[in-house]
Amino acid sequence: MLKDVFMALSKNQLLTSAAKKYGLKLGAQTVVAGTNVEDTIKSIRELNALGISATVDNLGEFVFERSEALKAKESILEVIEAIQANGVDAHISLKPTQLGLDIDYDFCYENLYEIVAAASKYDMHINLDMEDYGHLQPSFDLIDTLSKEFSNVGTVIQAYFYRAQDDIEKYKDMRLRIVKGAYKESVEHAYQTKQEIDANYIKLIEYHLLNGKFTSIATHDHNVINHVKKFVEDNQISNDKFEFQMLYGFRKDMQVDLAKEGYNFCTYVPFGDDWYGYFMRRLAERPQNLNLVVKQVFNKRTNTAIGVFAGAFALSQLVSKKKK
Numbered sequence: 001m002l003k004d005v006f007m008a009l010s011k012n013q014l015l016t017s018a019a020k021k022y023g024l025k026l027g028a029q030t031v032v033a034g035t036n037v038e039d040t041i042k043s044i045r046e047l048n049a050l051g052i053s054a055t056v057d058n059l060g061e062f063v064f065e066r067s068e069a070l071k072a073k074e075s076i077l078e079v080i081e082a083i084q085a086n087g088v089d090a091h092i093s094l095k096p097t098q099l100g101l102d103i104d105y106d107f108c109y110e111n112l113y114e115i116v117a118a119a120s121k122y123d124m125h126i127n128l129d130m131e132d133y134g135h136l137q138p139s140f141d142l143i144d145t146l147s148k149e150f151s152n153v154g155t156v157i158q159a160y161f162y163r164a165q166d167d168i169e170k171y172k173d174m175r176l177r178i179v180k181g182a183y184k185e186s187v188e189h190a191y192q193t194k195q196e197i198d199a200n201y202i203k204l205i206e207y208h209l210l211n212g213k214f215t216s217i218a219t220h221d222h223n224v225i226n227h228v229k230k231f232v233e234d235n236q237i238s239n240d241k242f243e244f245q246m247l248y249g250f251r252k253d254m255q256v257d258l259a260k261e262g263y264n265f266c267t268y269v270p271f272g273d274d275w276y277g278y279f280m281r282r283l284a285e286r287p288q289n290l291n292l293v294v295k296q297v298f299n300k301r302t303n304t305a306i307g308v309f310a311g312a313f314a315l316s317q318l319v320s321k322k323k324k
Contacts, residue, residue, distance in 0.1 A: 031247070031248060031249040031250075031270070032059070032248070032249075032270050032271060032272070033056075033248050033269045033270060033271050034271045035271065035272060035273050036271070037075075037078055037079055037082050037271070038082075039271070040056065040079070040082075040269065040271040041082055041083070041086050041088060043248070043269060043271075044056070044083075044088045044089075044090050044269060045086075045088055047267050047269070048088055048089050050255075050256050050259060051256075051259040051260070051265070052255060052256070052259050052265045052266065052267050053089040053090060053091075053243075053264070053265070053266045053267070054088070054089065054090040054091075054266065054267050054268075054269045055090065055091050055092065055093045055127060055245070055266055055267075055268055055269065056079055056083070056090050056091070056092055056093065056269045056270075056271065057092075057093045057094065057095075057129070057268060057269065057270045057271070058072060058075050058076050058079060058094065058098070058271060058272055059270050059271065059272035059273070060072055060095075060098045060272060061095045061097045061098045061131065062097045062098075062102060063097060063098050063099070063100060063102065063103070064102055064103060065103075066100065066103060066107065069098065069099050069100035069103060069107070069108070069111060070111070072098045072099055072111075073099055073111045073114065073115060075272075076092060076094060076115050077114070077115060077118055079092065079271075080092060080115070080118050080119050080122070080124060081118075083122075083124065084122045084124070090269070091119075091124050091125035091126065091127065092115070092119060092124065092125070092126050092127065093126075093127040093129050093268065094112075094115065094126065094127070094128065094129060095128075095129045095131055096108055096112065096128060096131070096135065096138070096139050096142055097131055097135060099111040099112055099115075101135060101138060101139070101142075102135075105138060105141075108142070109142060109145065109146075112128075112142060112146060113146065116146055116150050116152065116153055117150070119152055120150050120151075120152050123152065124152060125152050125153075125154060125175065126152055126153050126154070127153075127154050127155065127156070127175075127177060128142065128143055128153065128154070128155045128156070129155075129156055130155060130156040130157075130158055131183065132183040132185065133161070133183070133185050133186075133189045133190070136161070139155070140155070140167070143155050143171070143174075147174065153174070154174050154175035154176055154177070154214075155171065155174065155176060155177070156176065156177045156178070156179055157171070157176055157177070157178050157179070157204060157208075158179055158180070158181035159178065159179065159180045159181060159191075159197055159200045159201035159204055160180060160181035160185060160190040160191050160197045160200070161181065161185070161189060161190050161191075162189065162190065162191070163189075164200060164204055165200075165203070165204065165207070168204050168207055168208055168212070169207075169211075172207075172208065172211050172212045172213070173212070173213050174212075174213060175213055175214040175216070176208055176212060176213075176214070176215060176216065177216035177218050177245065178201065178204050178205050178208060178215065178216065178217060178218065179218045179219075180197050180198070180201050180219075181197065198224075201219075201224070202224065202227060205217055205224075205228060205231075206231060209228075209231065209232065209235070209237050209241065209242060210235065210237070214241060214242065214243075215241065215242040215243075216242070216243050216244075216245050216266065217242060217243070217244050217245065218244075218245040218246070218268070219244070219245075219246070220246055220247070220250050220251050220254075222254065225244060225254075225258070228242075228244075239262060239263060239264060240264070242264065243263070243264035243265060243266050244258050244263055244264070244265050244266070245265075245266045245267070245268055246265075246267060246268065247267070247268045247270075248267050248268060248269045248270060255267060
């Protein structure tokens with residue numbers, strides 16, 4: 001039920017629009033590294049100083065106007081150049097829908113091609129984030145075409161999909177981020193229970209650690225992390241074959257501790273003002289994330305569940321006052 005609520009909030013256009021205007025007042029900087037490239041580079045430097053690399057996401061998705069997709073492309077190209085110019089340890093994560101997948105497949109491919117080509121000059125990795133089931137196969141099609149010419153592309157495998165095992169076997173020679181999945185999917189395509197998803201998640205991680213090129217294990221779950229630590233030790237898997245990933249602003253102490261222990265660690269660094277839907281989906285993906293960051297984002301004096309709804313209410317109130 002809680003997951004459904006967060007997913008509904010993530011799609012609320014009124015709240016999303018308000019978040020763009022009032023995000024910093026509500027503490028969005030806790031989960032967003034910056035609203036511009038300069039601030040984002042500064043945040044990456046701070047992570048690098050702790051021995052942590054970054055994958056940078058220009059927030060925004062489900063774009064239906066060519067002008068918006070082109071603007072997003074230019075923003076990503078700007079970040080690529082800024083990463084190179086500043087010598088920070090970072091690469092790019094992006095969503096095909098932000099670059100026009102819902103507008104025209106060829107248009108999206110052209111935008112992606114330009115980005116991947118620009119990053120390739122600097123040997124910089126580009127990760128295509130996966131979205132909901134309706135965009136899954138077209139996104140893999142984009143990967144298939146791009147990988148014929150470029151070696152600096154990778155993607156995401158979502159453990160809640162039944163097809164995930166087939167996908168991870170097909171793309172085992174590619175750098176992959178393995179996640180549980182953050183969208184609401186039907187029983188026709190995806191596992192529904194936490195137990196099923198968690199079991200498949202571990203299975204996929206172990207498969208790619210043993211057979212894949214490089215594995216990014218994206219989780220805040222210390223039980224999964226401890227399982228992976230033991231698995232790589234038991235199977236003599238080198239640390240240079242994998243990394244742990246967490247979201248910016250989540251479990252900061254654990255991020256630093258894992259880096260200090262000698263594990264490769266990468267923080268998913270979102271920037272921009274389109275943060276609200278992204279954040280709500282992170283809570284839908286794993287409601288336990290409430291205990292990690294929501295108190296900081298909304299109201300330290302409220303409990304976590306109330307804090308989320310207080311944040312949504314605050315946004316709606318700000319909109320109402322603005323209209324008056």
